[in-house]
Amino acid sequence: MIPKVSIIILNWNGKEDTIECLESLKNITYPNYEILLVDNGSTDGSVEFFKERYPEIDIIENGENLGFAEGNNIGIKKAIAKRTDYVLLLNNDTIVEKDFLDKLIKVAESDPKIGIVGPTVYYYSEKNKIQSAGTKISLSKGIITTLRSNKIDSGEYSNTSEVDSIIGCALLAKSKLFETIGYLIKEYFAYWEETEWCVRARKHGYKVVYVSQAKIWHKGGSTSKKTSGFFEYHTARNMFWFMKKHATKKQYIFFLVYFFGFRIWMLSAYIYQRGKINGLISCYKGLIAGVKTYH
Numbered sequence: 001m002i003p004k005v006s007i008i009i010l011n012w013n014g015k016e017d018t019i020e021c022l023e024s025l026k027n028i029t030y031p032n033y034e035i036l037l038v039d040n041g042s043t044d045g046s047v048e049f050f051k052e053r054y055p056e057i058d059i060i061e062n063g064e065n066l067g068f069a070e071g072n073n074i075g076i077k078k079a080i081a082k083r084t085d086y087v088l089l090l091n092n093d094t095i096v097e098k099d100f101l102d103k104l105i106k107v108a109e110s111d112p113k114i115g116i117v118g119p120t121v122y123y124y125s126e127k128n129k130i131q132s133a134g135t136k137i138s139l140s141k142g143i144i145t146t147l148r149s150n151k152i153d154s155g156e157y158s159n160t161s162e163v164d165s166i167i168g169c170a171l172l173a174k175s176k177l178f179e180t181i182g183y184l185i186k187e188y189f190a191y192w193e194e195t196e197w198c199v200r201a202r203k204h205g206y207k208v209v210y211v212s213q214a215k216i217w218h219k220g221g222s223t224s225k226k227t228s229g230f231f232e233y234h235t236a237r238n239m240f241w242f243m244k245k246h247a248t249k250k251q252y253i254f255f256l257v258y259f260f261g262f263r264i265w266m267l268s269a270y271i272y273q274r275g276k277i278n279g280l281i282s283c284y285k286g287l288i289a290g291v292k293t294y295h
Contacts, residue, residue, distance in 0.1 A: 003105060005033040005086040005172070006079035010071045012040040015049060017219065018092040022054060030101035034058065034084075038075040040065045067189035068168065076183060080175050087178070089194070091169035093219035095124070103214040104172045107160055115206030116173045116198055118166030119214035120153070128153050131218055134163030134210035137195065139247045140254045141263070142239050144195060147210070163210045164202070168194030169218045177201055185241075187295040191231070192238035199246050229282025232271065236283045240290025 007025065011018045018037070025035065035057045039047050041064040050059055060075060076087050086105065090096075100119050108117045121132040133148040147163065171194055181200045184193045198208050243255055264287075271280045 002032040003085035003109065004083075005030065005088055005101060005105065006075075006082070006084040006175075007033055007035045007088045007090055008038060008072055008075035008079065009035065009090050009092050010038050010040060010068060010075070011042060011046055011050075011092050012065055012071075013042045013044045013046065014092050015042070015044050015046040018046065018050070019053075021090070021092050021094055021096075022057070024095035027098045028096060028101055029099050030105065033088075033101065034079075034082075036060060036075045036079055038062065038071050040067070040071045067186070069184040069188045069190065069193040070186035073183045073186060076175075076178055080178060084175050087173050087175050089168055089171045089173075090216075091218060093124070094169055095217050096170075097215040100214040100216055101172075104211055107209060107211045108172060108174065111207065113205065113207050114174075114209050115177045115201045116166055116171060116208045117211050117214075118163075118172065118209075119170050119216050120210075120212050121167060121169060122153070122215065122217045124217045124219040127217060131220065132167045132169075133212065134161070134208070135165045135167065135195070137164040137199065139243070139251045141258050142243050142247075142255045158212055160209060160211050160213075162207055164208065165195045165198035166208060166210065169220075170216050171198075173201075177206065180204060185295055188238050188241065189234055191234045192242050196242050196245065199242075203246075228278045229276075232276070232279040232283040233286035233289075236286030237290040237293075238286075240287070241293070241295045244294050 009021060037050060037057050038060045040062050047061055062071060062074060072089055079087050104117050104119060108114050118134060120130060123129045123131050130148045130151045130153055132146045135147060136145045181204050184197055202208055243252055247255060268280060271283060
């Protein structure tokens with residue numbers, strides 16, 4: 001029996017990107033899938049347009065912007081209620097290769113311990129330049145290293161390998177994982193939530209696997225660019241929440257020394273040099289919120 005896949009696409013005032021993504025999905029070769037389009041309270045006429053152009057797609061209207069985490073959670077819960085086998089979280093600013101889902105499912109089905117898989121993510125504007133091949137996480141520094149980032153793919157990367165996490169723009173998971181380990185933490189709103197969820201899965205004994213031959217292309221930043229300081233605030237705050245939850249006491253102490261003794265100054269200089277004063281202020285606010293609170 002061919003596993004059923006529910007593709008969840010989150011839209012927030014991103015009509016043009018979402019259209020391109022949906023048109024790309026029309027060409028995929030995988031035979032058993034559905035699309036759940038979750039709208040986070042768009043005001044650009046997205047919902048009305050999608051209902052008219054894509055009557056076959058199930059559209060979930062949240063009525064407000066619930067963020068990446070909770071917006072996707074709502075779609076995931078509906079997919080599980082419909083007894084799907086897999087959930088694919090797919091950013092609306094992506095396009096996909098026609099057989100990417102076949103390749104992801106093949107690997108996911110090869111081992112019951114594999115819970116999460118992800119493709120090679122390329123830059124939308126540079127079709128052969130890798131954006132992500134999974135990640136490696138340092139729990140002593142609070143750093144996510146995006147593997148093979150900015151490397152030109154000339155064919156030498158053909159392996160399938162275990163990684164620490166898969167970036168959320170294209171993350172395929174067995175639906176039973178959500179029932180076993182829970183959903184994305186809604187308080188994160190955006191950023192680090194998929195990393196936290198992957199780490200949670202690994203702690204429960206599941207493998208997170210990067211599938212090199214499955215390919216998608218990602219624009220990136222389509223949502224965060226709409227609100228000044230949004231990215232800086234949430235990444236700073238959520239980093240501390242993540243570290244408090246998953247680092248050991250020794251790792252967390254080392255992280256604090258490393259971050260406040262070195263990394264904060266590098267980070268501040270980087271944001272300031274890009275002329276993002278509001279971003280720098282938002283980053284500091286996020287750090288304060290992250291230090292003071294816990295999720």
